[in-house]
Amino acid sequence: MAWDEAPDEALLQTARREPAAFGAFYRRHEDRVLSYFLARVGEPEVAADLTAETFAAALSSSHRFRRRKEPAVAWLFGIARNTLAMSRRQGRVEARARNKLGMAPVVLTDEAMERVAQLDGTALQLVGDLPPEQRSAVKARIIDERDYADIAKDMRCSEAVVRKRVSRALETLRDQMEER
């Protein structure tokens, strides 16, 4: 399908006019977001719940997305980090975006949970296979959640270089996840 080949930015900017575009965006990033949450909460059900809220929030604000310096995937992970932080503060998974959109509760099957559980550790293993400078950049930005200026200072390079390394690393991870 043509949407599967479109860039992230185009998918987000057309998501509110073309539902299938958001479906393609979800499929493209589902594994990464699930892996991100799974590495932090450990439970597939909670990871799936957080993923649902993250994509609901992304859909809700997709019309406001504008590509600036960060790629769309960094914007998505920003939402994921906020969702996790809010949920931790409240002691339960945030559902504001889903409620706002009137989304029906998604009942997940045991098979779906099994598929999520299979992701455990996969993404982190793949991060270990990245070139050293990309590995450090993606670990600092995505796993340690540090800001670009801070990472650039440590790495003795410009913010633009860090952003480029993170972007390339995420692209590589995406390709590798898709091959599995």
Place this chain on the structure above:
Amino acid sequence: MSRLPELEQELVATAARLSNTPRRFERRARALIPALALACLVAAALVASGLFDADEAGVHRGGARAAASGGFPADATLEDMLGVFRRPQTAADDMGIKKDQMNEIPDRQPGEDFTKSRRVEWPGVRIFLWPMRDGVCYGVPGGSGCPPLDALRRTGVSIGGGSGPEGHSLYGVVVDGIREVVLTAKDGPELRVPVRENFFYADLKDARVDRVRWRYAGQDQSSSTDGFFPEETEPPPPDPNASFKAIPGSFSTPVRFTAAGKSYGADRLAEQPAELFAAGGTWTGRMQYTGFARASARPLPTTGQAT
């Protein structure tokens, strides 16, 4: 396939709701303002002239109901209603008919353009959609059709069917927002057919279908296609009491005529062209038509020789 297809489906359905709601409202609002103004003027003029009776007032209410059921305004275009035509065309969408070959197609419809086709990804079945003037055409194994956009605006769905040595198949074009078509038989199980890229296709073999329903995201709407594979019958005659709606600008020049020795004048002849709608376009046995011309006449004072 995603790891959580249920979540993907719900997100896409939510996106569909978002895509329909504001645009539909805005378009309706835009379309309604001049239409309402015109309707008020026409209604005032007609009531003042005493030409239209109470039945005809009901006609306009009926028209409004029909428009609401499809959910798209009268100016909705092909791209507005069918998302498959909003996505970029790819090499896989090519039907293999070049522009200079199109004139060789004997029953080509007005404006029918095969070069703008889209292939619907359906397992094991080759399905193509392509535009024509004020309509959309489709081709499936053993069948094709060209439903008018007007029908899709009003009803949201155009259903076609075909028969072959393998049995029946049922298929059709559906507008954005409809995600599932449900086929039921009086004594059989329900068959849920997912919609892909504004199309559904069901290979029924010899199963009978008595009712077709379609589901918008978060809603359920039923059609009235009871007895979908009936015996072939003659089309019914036009119902003289059926409702009709005048098309702005279609009023004829005043007509004078004589009946039973009395002179009449019909100052305004409201006319609606017959809507000939074949389900799927290939199924003459299912053809139905509505619409007719009608005049409101009033006696004229005798002024001389009637003609």
